[in-house]
Amino acid sequence: MLWPPLCIPQCIAPDRASGRGKESGKRLSLQGRLFREVSAALPAALTRPLGAPAAVFFHGVEHVISNPLLQENHHALDAFYAIARALKRDFEIAPLSELPDVLRSPKKHRRTVFLMSDDGYANTLSTAAGVLESFGLPWALFISTQHIDSGELNPMFIARLFSQYAPAGEYAFPGFPTPVRFGGTERTERHSFRERLRSLPAERARAVISEMRRILENSRGAELMDRYASERFLGWDEVRALAQRGVTIGAHADWHWPMHGGEDPKFLKLQTELPKRRIEAEVGTCRYFAYPFGNEKDVSGPAWRAVRDAGYDYAFTTMSGTLCTQLNPWLLPRYGLALEEPNLTSRISLLRFGNRRLSHWQRRLH
Numbered sequence: 001m002l003w004p005p006l007c008i009p010q011c012i013a014p015d016r017a018s019g020r021g022k023e024s025g026k027r028l029s030l031q032g033r034l035f036r037e038v039s040a041a042l043p044a045a046l047t048r049p050l051g052a053p054a055a056v057f058f059h060g061v062e063h064v065i066s067n068p069l070l071q072e073n074h075h076a077l078d079a080f081y082a083i084a085r086a087l088k089r090d091f092e093i094a095p096l097s098e099l100p101d102v103l104r105s106p107k108k109h110r111r112t113v114f115l116m117s118d119d120g121y122a123n124t125l126s127t128a129a130g131v132l133e134s135f136g137l138p139w140a141l142f143i144s145t146q147h148i149d150s151g152e153l154n155p156m157f158i159a160r161l162f163s164q165y166a167p168a169g170e171y172a173f174p175g176f177p178t179p180v181r182f183g184g185t186e187r188t189e190r191h192s193f194r195e196r197l198r199s200l201p202a203e204r205a206r207a208v209i210s211e212m213r214r215i216l217e218n219s220r221g222a223e224l225m226d227r228y229a230s231e232r233f234l235g236w237d238e239v240r241a242l243a244q245r246g247v248t249i250g251a252h253a254d255w256h257w258p259m260h261g262g263e264d265p266k267f268l269k270l271q272t273e274l275p276k277r278r279i280e281a282e283v284g285t286c287r288y289f290a291y292p293f294g295n296e297k298d299v300s301g302p303a304w305r306a307v308r309d310a311g312y313d314y315a316f317t318t319m320s321g322t323l324c325t326q327l328n329p330w331l332l333p334r335y336g337l338a339l340e341e342p343n344l345t346s347r348i349s350l351l352r353f354g355n356r357r358l359s360h361w362q363r364r365l366h
């Protein structure tokens with residue numbers, strides 16, 4: 001597969017949101033909020049002709065969300081059911097095997113949507129799979145193999161847990177540039193802490209996360225780590241069970257951490273080669289990759305080249321946009337489904353307004 005193409009299409013404006021609703025506890029940019037408000041206000045009949053093929057993703061699905069700030073990656077079952085019904089009613093949900101044809105002829109596939117789930121939470125098997133099967137919707141699951149191998153919690157979940165449960169005080173974490181105060185902090189400060197954490201190279205971030213975990217276990221008890229069943233990962237037997245039910249299994253790196261410009265090339269190589277090897281040993285062919293976090297600051301030029309060199313055919317970001325012919329196949333757009341999507345048809349139909357930002361970004365990373 002050749003990259004770059006001779007020219008990059010100007011497909012249109014951005015959703016920095018990378019697709020999470022305000023109710024999820026994640027903060028949206030002005031552009032993301034604008035996109036959401038406009039798409040919520042326009043009737044589907046008006047927006048449908050603007051539709052183009054797209055990819056959308058979710059994380060997990062829980063029967064009941066008991067702590068929305070901590071469980072921000074999970075849809076409530078009734079909201080997820082409504083999303084699946086809307087997808088079935090208004091779109092053609094296709095398996096990833098149809099991706100080459102869709103990229104070749106997007107105009108022939110205006111209503112085509114690829115549905116995916118990231119991380120590999122156990123509730124994708126216990127809850128999401130049944131809903132999607134009941135509607136006959138194909139989907140792909142992108143797993144972070146270290147977490148499947150070890151059951152280790154998502155590092156950002158530990159950071160969220162720390163934000164809520166750490167004893168009040170000032171903490172000087174190893175490798176973190178400045179001390180951080182917790183306890184009574186405003187939501188914006190907690191958000192800013194997690195943003196700064198996310199920009200650290202993996203090795204430094206690991207040290208911070210491990211210190212957080214130690215402090216939480218000492219102060220709140222080890223059982224806090226297991227209190228939220230939503231955060232449990234699948235094991236390999238369960239991943240195989242999903243594959244046998246027709247779910248395409250892709251890689252979501254090894255350790256769930258951004259592949260940004262501050263990362264060591266050796267880390268990028270490991271993050272791309274290791275999950276492919278593990279999935280192929282445990283399940284079968286692995287042709288697809290999805291970047292952890294996957295937004296503008298989370299994916300670098302060396303990262304997508306590492307994905308390409310590891311032998312993946314396609315990779316997905318969390319930049320919004322539609323699937324166009326001349327996109328870099330290792331930097332494809334994907335919209336993250338908000339926790340509630342009352343106007344999903346308009347929202348997906350308007351994703352093309354992210355294409356301009358997407359193409360600028362791809363040029364910068366080239």
Ligand SMILES: [Zn+2]
Pocket residue numbers: 118119252256291292293
């Ligand atoms: Zn993820």
